[in-house]
Amino acid sequence: MFIQTTNQKSFNQLQNDWHPIAIAAVTLPGTMQSITLLGQSLVLWCDDNNNFHLWLDQCPHRGMKLSLGTIQENQLVCPYHGWRFKPSGKCSYIPSLPQLLEDNLKGCVRQFKLLVKYGLIWGCLGEPVGDIFPYPEFDEKSRRIVFCGPYDLAASGPRIIENFLDMSHFPFVHEGILGDQSKMDIPDYQVEAFSDDIYGEGIRATKCFSWQPKASKKSNQPELVEYAYRVVHPFSAILNKQSSGQSSTSDGLADAISLHLQPVEPTITRAWIIMALNDFEHSEQELREFQDLIFLQDKSIVEHQEPKLLPLNPDAEVSVVSDRLSIAYRKYLKTNNLQYGVINHLAL
Numbered sequence: 001m002f003i004q005t006t007n008q009k010s011f012n013q014l015q016n017d018w019h020p021i022a023i024a025a026v027t028l029p030g031t032m033q034s035i036t037l038l039g040q041s042l043v044l045w046c047d048d049n050n051n052f053h054l055w056l057d058q059c060p061h062r063g064m065k066l067s068l069g070t071i072q073e074n075q076l077v078c079p080y081h082g083w084r085f086k087p088s089g090k091c092s093y094i095p096s097l098p099q100l101l102e103d104n105l106k107g108c109v110r111q112f113k114l115l116v117k118y119g120l121i122w123g124c125l126g127e128p129v130g131d132i133f134p135y136p137e138f139d140e141k142s143r144r145i146v147f148c149g150p151y152d153l154a155a156s157g158p159r160i161i162e163n164f165l166d167m168s169h170f171p172f173v174h175e176g177i178l179g180d181q182s183k184m185d186i187p188d189y190q191v192e193a194f195s196d197d198i199y200g201e202g203i204r205a206t207k208c209f210s211w212q213p214k215a216s217k218k219s220n221q222p223e224l225v226e227y228a229y230r231v232v233h234p235f236s237a238i239l240n241k242q243s244s245g246q247s248s249t250s251d252g253l254a255d256a257i258s259l260h261l262q263p264v265e266p267t268i269t270r271a272w273i274i275m276a277l278n279d280f281e282h283s284e285q286e287l288r289e290f291q292d293l294i295f296l297q298d299k300s301i302v303e304h305q306e307p308k309l310l311p312l313n314p315d316a317e318v319s320v321v322s323d324r325l326s327i328a329y330r331k332y333l334k335t336n337n338l339q340y341g342v343i344n345h346l347a348l
């Protein structure tokens, strides 16, 4: 159980946050799927009116998994004794007592909050404390949206976000694509906390330069690429990359890639990527395949780091100047009281 390996405060905070659980456009009327969020089994289903519902995946009668049932006449039917539940969650019919009127039935499935934003469905197990962070690139007309994933990883969320923020692995993990072993140095870059109306708040790094053999699907020559990263939630980070010295022209690279994590268990994570690209030439499939290749290279790293849970104690791992953003991310987790999954490594 999640709560046994992370501390109570972190768990409560995560419980009251929004987490991505599905892509809205492919969650079709009359379908359901089982989802795990923070160790909790849930069923997400879409009714005939295209409304989504996020329920505890547990029938109030004898605890059967509702996600193994069926949807009939816009109601979810439990596979064990056939109780039927309306989109409101209320039981409407019990086959063994067909004479009972709906008003006299008390069974009701436990429901959780959800919302749709940036094309994803986000769920919250508790009481949401705030909105989902801003992602203004999502609405820019000069970009197209491509969803990647979900990717399932046997790794903790903070290890995955930290890897996303890390540039010095490019020549090793993504050699020939995002990195070149003849140009490996990382020039100094800026890291700061930010808070504004456009981007929300968090930490960001700017003016990060990287020499890349193939910076994107459409790149056809090596180039110096400028990155800007921002962390907007402990489990959400966004990067912008552009050809250095160029603004977002149609020929130059100007991509935003955002990574959003669904914490399944402390060391099991489902990752969602929303790309906002200025590449209108390639098919979605080609763009997705390019990102899949990179993400699978990262997966092979983050699944093999020890300890699995990110240590926030500054002495636990050795850092250097080029790790400045990762150090800032660890501090950010600490100041947000999100000592997620580190109970074994810190005296809390």
Ligand code: FES
Residues within 6 Å of the ligand: 059, 060, 061, 062, 063, 064, 078, 079, 080, 081, 082, 083
């Ligand atoms: Fe669901 Fe009995 S357990 S109807």
Ligand code: CO
Residues within 6 Å of the ligand: 163, 169, 173, 174, 294, 297, 298
């Ligand atoms: Co990588």
